[in-house]
Every structure is written in structure tokens, then in C-alpha cells.
Amino acid sequence: MRYALGIDVGGTKIYSAIIDECGKIVSEIEKNPTPKTYEEIKSLFESIIRKHENDIDIVAFSTCGAVNNENNHILGSTGNIAKGYPDMPFCDLSSKPVFVENDANCAAWAEYKIGASKGTKVSVMLTLGTGVGGGIIINNQLLKGQNGAAGEMHFKMYSDKRRKCTCGSWDCFEIYASGKGLKLTGEEISNNPDITTYDIVEGVNNNDSRMIEIFNKWQDDITNGIIGLANIFDPDCVVLSGSMAEFVDVEKIQNNANKEIITTPIEVKKATAGNYSGMIGAALLAFEKGVL
Amino acid sequence: MRYALGIDVGGTKIYSAIIDECGKIVSEIEKNPTPKTYEEIKSLFESIIRKHENDIDIVAFSTCGAVNNENNHILGSTGNIAKGYPDMPFCDLSSKPVFVENDANCAAWAEYKIGASKGTKVSVMLTLGTGVGGGIIINNQLLKGQNGAAGEMHFKMYSDKRRKCTCGSWDCFEIYASGKGLKLTGEEISNNPDITTYDIVEGVNNNDSRMIEIFNKWQDDITNGIIGLANIFDPDCVVLSGSMAEFVDVEKIQNNANKEIITTPIEVKKATAGNYSGMIGAALLAFEKGVL
Numbered sequence: 001m002r003y004a005l006g007i008d009v010g011g012t013k014i015y016s017a018i019i020d021e022c023g024k025i026v027s028e029i030e031k032n033p034t035p036k037t038y039e040e041i042k043s044l045f046e047s048i049i050r051k052h053e054n055d056i057d058i059v060a061f062s063t064c065g066a067v068n069n070e071n072n073h074i075l076g077s078t079g080n081i082a083k084g085y086p087d088m089p090f091c092d093l094s095s096k097p098v099f100v101e102n103d104a105n106c107a108a109w110a111e112y113k114i115g116a117s118k119g120t121k122v123s124v125m126l127t128l129g130t131g132v133g134g135g136i137i138i139n140n141q142l143l144k145g146q147n148g149a150a151g152e153m154h155f156k157m158y159s160d161k162r163r164k165c166t167c168g169s170w171d172c173f174e175i176y177a178s179g180k181g182l183k184l185t186g187e188e189i190s191n192n193p194d195i196t197t198y199d200i201v202e203g204v205n206n207n208d209s210r211m212i213e214i215f216n217k218w219q220d221d222i223t224n225g226i227i228g229l230a231n232i233f234d235p236d237c238v239v240l241s242g243s244m245a246e247f248v249d250v251e252k253i254q255n256n257a258n259k260e261i262i263t264t265p266i267e268v269k270k271a272t273a274g275n276y277s278g279m280i281g282a283a284l285l286a287f288e289k290g291v292l
Numbered sequence: 293m294r295y296a297l298g299i300d301v302g303g304t305k306i307y308s309a310i311i312d313e314c315g316k317i318v319s320e321i322e323k324n325p326t327p328k329t330y331e332e333i334k335s336l337f338e339s340i341i342r343k344h345e346n347d348i349d350i351v352a353f354s355t356c357g358a359v360n361n362e363n364n365h366i367l368g369s370t371g372n373i374a375k376g377y378p379d380m381p382f383c384d385l386s387s388k389p390v391f392v393e394n395d396a397n398c399a400a401w402a403e404y405k406i407g408a409s410k411g412t413k414v415s416v417m418l419t420l421g422t423g424v425g426g427g428i429i430i431n432n433q434l435l436k437g438q439n440g441a442a443g444e445m446h447f448k449m450y451s452d453k454r455r456k457c458t459c460g461s462w463d464c465f466e467i468y469a470s471g472k473g474l475k476l477t478g479e480e481i482s483n484n485p486d487i488t489t490y491d492i493v494e495g496v497n498n499n500d501s502r503m504i505e506i507f508n509k510w511q512d513d514i515t516n517g518i519i520g521l522a523n524i525f526d527p528d529c530v531v532l533s534g535s536m537a538e539f540v541d542v543e544k545i546q547n548n549a550n551k552e553i554i555t556t557p558i559e560v561k562k563a564t565a566g567n568y569s570g571m572i573g574a575a576l577l578a579f580e581k582g583v584l
Contacts, residue, residue, distance in 0.1 A: 234437020
């Protein structure tokens with residue numbers, strides 16, 4: 001049995017643990033807040049790696065940001081983390097091999113190997129959190145694209161410039177289907193700029209008709225995006241993960257999407273690989289190098 | 293050298309010719325209007341095949357409609373052609389092997405093997421005609437999906453039900469980026485229900501500012517769709533083919549798209565494999581069976 005040191009790098013937290021070839025976490029999970037500077041992040045990586053280096057075969061990073069096809073470097077810039085972070089020389093951090101992949105791609109791979117999309121031919125995973133991530137698996141290979149950046153869920157929901165997206169463009173799926181999207185839909189419908197996603201979810205639980213209207217609009221936006229992706233990929237299933245996915249009604253989304261899809265019907269499922277699917281997927285990908 | 297009998301089946305015309313392994317047409321091209329009934333279409337296929345059967349190794353159909361992953365049957369229904377057509381028993385029409393693929397996929401494959409996207413890693417082809425077809429090639433394989441229907445360009449351009457699409461859903465890319473989409477954009481902007489795509493193109497040539505406004509709106513819709521596809525696939529290039537593609541300004545589309553794409557820059561090119569790319573691509577695919 002081989003072992004990977006999985007390190008999941010997000011904007012607020014960095015998780016790490018040792019993971020075996022079955023995707024099982026076999027050590028304690030270490031949690032650190034993400035340091036504010038490049039140097040501090042690098043030092044944290046070095047100290048985590050130093051601790052475990054003798055017990056592992058490979059270091060597997062699941063990181064925010066798009067990662068190149070050689071799985072050793074971040075492409076372009078990355079929001080929500082120290083400015084210099086994309087220049088991190090991942091491979092110099094350990095004497096063991098180092099593998100790097102985008103966090104949404106890693107989570108999609110974990111779902112495909114041990115979770116909700118296990119056994120499928122074509123699957124699309126959408127991570128609904130503060131933003132939206134995407135990972136697409138086609139015939140046992142991760143869709144990476146020309147340079148490795150594929151799977152960005154920035155296709156337009158409107159073409160008349162209503163909401164500025166975090167990417168700088170307008171009306172991307174992310175700015176409608178994310179937690180931020182739910183808040184913006186809430187602001188628009190309630191005319192209350194201070195409304196929070198918590199208010200909306202709480203309101204739905206209390207049967208507040210206005211909050212239900214907001215929530216349904218948000219869920220319809222997710223459904224509309226899924227319809228387009230299904231017509232493009234003809235997938236077996238679409239997996240929804242991330243903190244916002246726990247609130248959605250996957251059965252309703254599946255039924256409504258299948259009414260409009262012109263390819264073949266899909267299943268819509270919630271992710272089952274758990275909160276650490278990023279580092280688990282990174283480890284499993286690192287073992288397999290199953291990257292297009 | 294092996295030879296295929298290529299048969300391209302569209303809603304109005306059926307082309308056929310013998311094609312060699314290099315994608316070269318080595319016989320006269322036969323053109324027939326598409327018969328109105330299933331029986332007449334079947335008889336026409338039989339008579340074309342009978343004529344050439346002894347000189348070929350395989351029969352390669354490029355057809356309207358989605359085709360299954362076994363490349364022997366059409367999935368679901370198909371507009372603009374005799375109602376029973378999707379049940380055509382293609383493989384029973386010849387004593388030689390028969391290969392069937394969707395026409396947009398075939399044309400995309402021809403561009404990839406001998407045309408505008410030759411040598412690329414990931415390419416997206418959009419066929420802009422009366423409707424819009426799509427074909428996606430990833431690492432030398434055609435994206436077919438779960439059941440073979442992938443590549444349908446029915447993702448939404450708006451989420452508030454403005455234009456009914458031919459697929460029965462609302463506001464798909466097809467109903468904005470097609471020739472029909474240009475006419476509808478013309479109707480909306482000019483308030484003239486009788487405006488034709490010809491009027492618009494002619495008006496643009498004569499420097500009519502209203503017609504230029506209509507045309508630019510249509511071209512911006514195409515650009516917006518390409519931005520989404522580029523963020524999803526991170527392709528080397530997007531190829532535009534079909535009767536409407538001759539009017540577009542690919543350089544302008546490329547520049548505007550690259551301003552918004554967050555993956556990596558793309559090239560936008562016009563197709564170069566010619567009017568018979570459907571049957572050429574069908575033949576080349578039949579030889580290679582390069583289908584995911």
C-alpha cells in the first residue's frame with residue numbers, strides 16, 4: 001500500500017492528512033488557518049511536509065486556482081489567497097514526488113472513485129460554496145483542456161449585464177449559483193441589501209413565502225446551468241457538493257432539468273465523499289495520474 | 293488504401309461520394325433532394341449503396357440527429373426530416389460495415405483531421421446554419437457522452453424566457469446564434485416581422501446602421517456562447533462552420549472572447565474542410581473509429 005500526504009489549500013483553511021490508495025484517511029487531520037502571506041504559507045507547507053515525509057510516497061496538493069497539465073504549477077492568478085501564492089514552487093517543497101491539482105477537480109475525482117458518481121462514464125461535479133467550482137470526468141479521465149484550466153463554471157446566465165461576476169465578466173453561472181448568488185437574488189427580490197444566506201435558509205425552514213421565492217429562484221438558476229451542461233456533455237450524473245449543496249432539493253432539480261434536457265436523462269446527486277474530498281481526490285489522482 | 297462511401301443526410305439534401313483514407317473525395321459527388329417519406333429515403337440509400345458497394349470497404353453516414361455510442365442508430369427524434377427516419381436500420385442497408393455519426397460531429401472531425409483545427413489538443417466546432425450544431429474533440433477523441441448525444445449547443449443565453457427554442461426549451465444558444473437567431477434579433481430591433489437574414493447581411497454591406505446594430509448583437513451572442521464554452525473546455529481553438537459562419541468576423545469574436553475568458557486564450561477560426569466536411573469526417577471517423 002502506498003501513502004500520500006494530502007494537503008488541501010483553501011482561502012481560509014489548510015487541511016492535511018495521510019491518505020492511502022483506497023482513499024482512506026489514515027492519520028489525524030491537521031487543520032491550520034491559511035496564513036496571510038506567501039512566505040508564511042510556504043513555511044507551513046514545509047513544516048507539514050517535514051513531519052510526514054518519511055512515511056509517505058507522494059505529496060498531493062488540492063489547491064484553489066487552475067493547475068497546469070503537468071500538475072506542478074498554478075496557472076494565472078487566484079483570488080482569496082496571498083498574492084504571490086500562484087508562484088509557489090510546489091515540487092521544491094519535498095524530496096518526494098509532488099502532485100498538484102485544482103481543488104474542484106480533486107473533489108470531483110474523489111466522488112468518481114469513492115463517492116456519488118462512482119461507476120459513471122461521464123460526470124459533472126459542481127461545488128456550490130462562496131463561489132462555484134467545477135470538475136468533469138469523461139471515460140476515467142479528468143477534463144483538463146489545452147493548458148489545464150478546463151471546468152471553470154463561468155458561462156453566462158444572461159447576456160444583458162445584470163450582475164458583475166467575481167471573474168470580472170458578467171452574469172456567469174458562478175454569480176447566480178453560489179452562496180453569493182443566493183444573497184444577490186435575495187437582495188434583488190427582498191430589496192434588502194443586508195439579507196444573508198442564513199436569513200434565506202432560515203426563512204425557508206420557517207415557511208416564509210418571500211424567502212421560499214428567493215430560494216426557488218436560486219435553485220432554478222442552478223437547474224438552468226445544469227441543463228446546459230447536460231446538453232453539452234450528455235453525462236450520467238451531476239454531483240452537487242460544497243457548503244451550499246446541503247440546502248438544495250436534488251430530486252426537484254433532477255426532475256426539472258430532465259424536462260428540458262434534449263440529450264439523455266441525468267441523475268442529480270449530492271456528494272458523498274465528505275468534507276475532505278479535496279485531499280482524498282488529490283491523493284487518488286496522484287496515485288493514478290489519471291489526468292487527460 | 294481503404295475507401296468509404298460517405299453519405300451526408302440533411303433535411304433538404306443528401307450528398308454521397310467515395311472518400312479515401314486521406315479524406316479525399318475520389319468519385320463524383322451525387323446530390324439528391326431529401327425524400328419526404330421514410331420509405332423513399334431508405335430506397336435512395338439502398339440505390340446509392342448498391343451502385344458503389346463493390347468498390348468500398350465501409351459505408352459512412354453523416355446524419356442529422358444524435359447517434360448512439362455504437363454508431364449504428366439514431367437516438368430520439370430528429371426535426372426537419374421524415375418522421376420515421378430515426379428508426380432507419382442503417383446496418384442492414386449494406387453487406388459492408390456501416391458507420392453512423394452525427395453530422396456536426398463528423399464535420400468537427402474533418403476540421404480536426406484535415407482542416408482548421410488540425411493539430412489541436414482540444415477543439416470546439418460550432419456549425420452556424422438554420423440551427424446550430426456542435427462537435428467537441430478532446431485529445432484525439434470525439435466527446436460523445438453517456439449515450440452518444442453530447443455536443444448539443446442548447447445552453448441558455450437568458451434565464452427569463454424570451455425566445456422559445458426549436459428544442460422546446462427557452463433561450464438556448466441555438467436560437468440566438470443560428471440564422472434563425474439573426475432573423476429574430478432583426479425582428480426585435482427593427483420591429484419588422486418580415487425582415488430576413490438576407491436583408492440584414494445586405495444592409496451591413498450597404499453600411500446601414502440599423503442592420504449593423506442587429507448583426508453586431510447577433511455576433512455578440514455568438515461571442516458570449518464561445519466565452520462559456522472556452523471556460524468549460526479550455527480549448528486551443530473554436531472553429532465556426534456552416535452557412536452563417538461566412539458572415540462573421542472571427543478576429544473580432546476572438547479578441548472580444550479573450551477579454552472575458554478566464555482559462556487560457558483561444559483562437560477562433562473559420563472552417564476550411566469545405567462543404568463536404570460532413571461526409572469526409574464520417575469516412576475518416578469510420579476508418580479510425582476514434583469515438584470516445
